[in-house]
Amino acid sequence: MPPLRHEVDIRPAEAVANLLDPRGDRVTSVIPPGYESYVRILNPIELRDGSTISWTETVSRNGFKPHAWMQWPEFKASNQIDFWREPEMGNPPISLVRHLIEALQPDRSTHYFASWAGYATEIQEPTVEFSPYHREMVLYTGNLVDEDDSPLLPTTATGRVPMYWWPSDLRWLLGHDIYARSLIVGCSEVSAQRILADPNLDAYAVKGSDKVLNEEF
Template sequence: MSSLQHEVDGQIAEPLATSLDRTGNLVTSIVPPGYERYLRILNPAEFGDGSIVSWSDMVGRNGLEPSPWMQWDELKAHLGTALSPDNAEPGMGDPHPSLVTALIRELRVSEDRHYFASWIGYAKSNSQATIEFSPSGRKMALYSGILVDERGTAVVPVTDAGRVPMYWWPKDLRWCVGQDLYARSLIVGCDLATAGRILAAPDLDSYLIRASDMVPSEDF
């Protein structure tokens, strides 16, 4: 069941959409420029029994050095059958609920409504408002909803298609979470204090990146 509602006013996303780098291959093509810090958060792999494992954990178990821009398919090719017995993989374009819940906690969001966007190809019903985002000028359906309830409990945002949106942000854009269409990771732009909390969180597999970094395609 969706926790979000479709938005009818495309102007809610204009400050974000128009600030993105139109070249489509930089960190600032995914989230806007101007943040103090940028992070990449890796979507964990889920086993058949419901347990999850981080990329960094798998890399460490096998004596490899993690890196901020490591790619799942490269890791899979290197480790082969050492990955997992049931070929568990991180979701593409749909971060795991455990990641989303942990990130909401470290973002310290308010009870205010937040805004969301997701590719219209992922939308189950027709959106009344759409806008083009980088990279590749993809048309996005717009939503709004809460990220915490009145008790302060994290609410995983879910669209009518049952997916976590590709983008989420507060009205003042003090932070922004974004990803590409088939990404196995999230890109976050935020302030220094928020970045410190995210990097220190044991249940978030996160890495510091630069605004000028090129974002490799995760659709191999």
């Protein structure tokens, strides 16, 4: 698909930013409060043969109990899997994005997207500050499905998947930080159950009051 369209009118992004909890260390600092459900989805790990493996499967293989707030340092220290590349930070892989779009079941209307202005060659203005780490975000618009309702990969001109996506009615919203190896979705209970039931998504239910650890190490 063509790159997302840059928007100068940033009021839709301001509306989201104003809903975020300014305390800066809770799920509701990343995704606004008020959703029925919140889900954390972990970016997969790439193995040397080119395949991927989930954090959950890797942790279970090594005799540990997986949990919703697994972090890469503790995971890396305890696992014995010969991985090739660490999970992406701030840029979920295409496979995850496609399955997530299918689970969210977006319509064909225009959606909003926000991406960090600090990425190389990213558009620099106008911007809106998003908590929890006061990132300056640029607003884009585009679609998530085509005329056949097939998933469309949302990317900016830099080729990156934006950090935030949401429909105009905010019935769901997903977001994460530039250093995050996972993303968080706020949505209805029905949508959350679809995400959690998808075997291709390494997902866990979390609470709005849960603390989100800074993944910048």
